[in-house]
Amino acid sequence: MTSHSEHQVRVVQLGGLMPFLREWLDERYAAPELADLGDPAGVVVAVAGGGAPVGAAEMDALPDLRAVANFGVGYDNVDVDEARRRGIAVSNTPDVLTDAVADLAAFLVVDVLRGLTAADRFVRSGAWARGERLPLTRDVRGAVVGVLGLGRIGTAAAERLEGFGAQVHYHSRSPKDVAWTYHPSPVELAAASDVLVVLTPGGAGTEGLVDAAVLDALGPDGYLVNVARGSVVDEDALVAALAAGRIAGAGLDVFADEPHVPEALLGRDDVVLLPHVGSATVQTREAMGRLVLDNVDAFLGRGELVTPVPD
Ligand code: NAP
Secondary structure (H helix, E strand, O other), X not given: OOOOOOOOOOEEEOOOOOHHHHHHHHHHHOOOEHHHOOOOOOOOXXXXXXXXXXXXXXXXXOXXXXXXXXXXXXXXXXXXXXXHHOOOXXXXXXXXXXXXXXXXXXXXXXXXXXXXXXXXXXXXXXXXXXXXXXXXXXXXXXXEEEEEOOOHHHHHHHHHHHXXXXXXXXXXXXXXXXXXXXXXXXXXXXXXXXEEEEOOOOOHHHOOOEOHHHHHHHOOOOEEEEOOOHHHEXXXXXXXXXXXXXXXXXXXXXXXXXXXXXXXXXXXXXXXXXXXXXXXXXXXXXXXXXXXXXXXXXHHHHOOXXXXXXX
């Protein structure tokens, strides 16, 4: 245990961080948790993760704060406008998690089409041994996968799914320089898709982007996969659409009020429910941690972040 009283504390932990990263931060900077910080004077960098909120209250508590290093590529937990007003820089962890999250998105597409986790439950329940049969599922080859938010992860997921023989369509706010089919709105993309894969950022700009109209456009044979943020999908509308058979199923890694999953989804065999594990591999989480340290080092050393969030 490092004593925080013997040196000037320059880095603080804002919560939500994995144990290995807390150890790294403590070893390298003797960085305490905000709750254990005595005098906040001189704290220049705050490290946040796991969706821990960083807003005016946290910034008020740290009058000398100049930078927030966020563990995660999504930074909808950070009030970036408030940070900007106060001259506080913000970094995230892009690229290092793209492969892991794209893998997971592609796995969820395959799972909803082929019913893999439902088939696992079928075996475990003894239904197979009793001679029951599972319904046939759907080919990935030839399926139209609509990527909503064709960024780093969306593009990498699309490349994987092309390898399975899927046809890729997409919608982002602007068309990209790719050969895939662009649709000018989420509703038009959903109408063309067998599986709609959501990979936009969270936050105010995308809240409820997938609403009842998008789900109805996806239709009774269409599946929703959400690996972005729970806020991007109107969860009540999703639950209602599943209950009424207005969409065929869903694969969800993220939810509106994590770790709470709507009760109505828990008993459904047509949904795959994951506890926000898109980037949760040893290698990827360590790479994210290293990038957080690189940002802290760069900021303390030369007043610049390595991976600042875009303007
Ligand atoms: P990125 O490269 O910034 O891609 C996001 C894409 O979304 C951009 O290409 C952007 O394109 C598009 N977009 C933004 N607002 C939009 C809107 N209103 N409508 C349609 N498209 C919109 O980010 P990334 O690295 O791929 O990460 C994407 C997100 O994945 C993160 O922000 C995070 O929320 C989520 N994520 C989840 C997990 C997990 O564990 N489940 C892990 C990592 C990341 P335009 O600017 O052209 O619109």
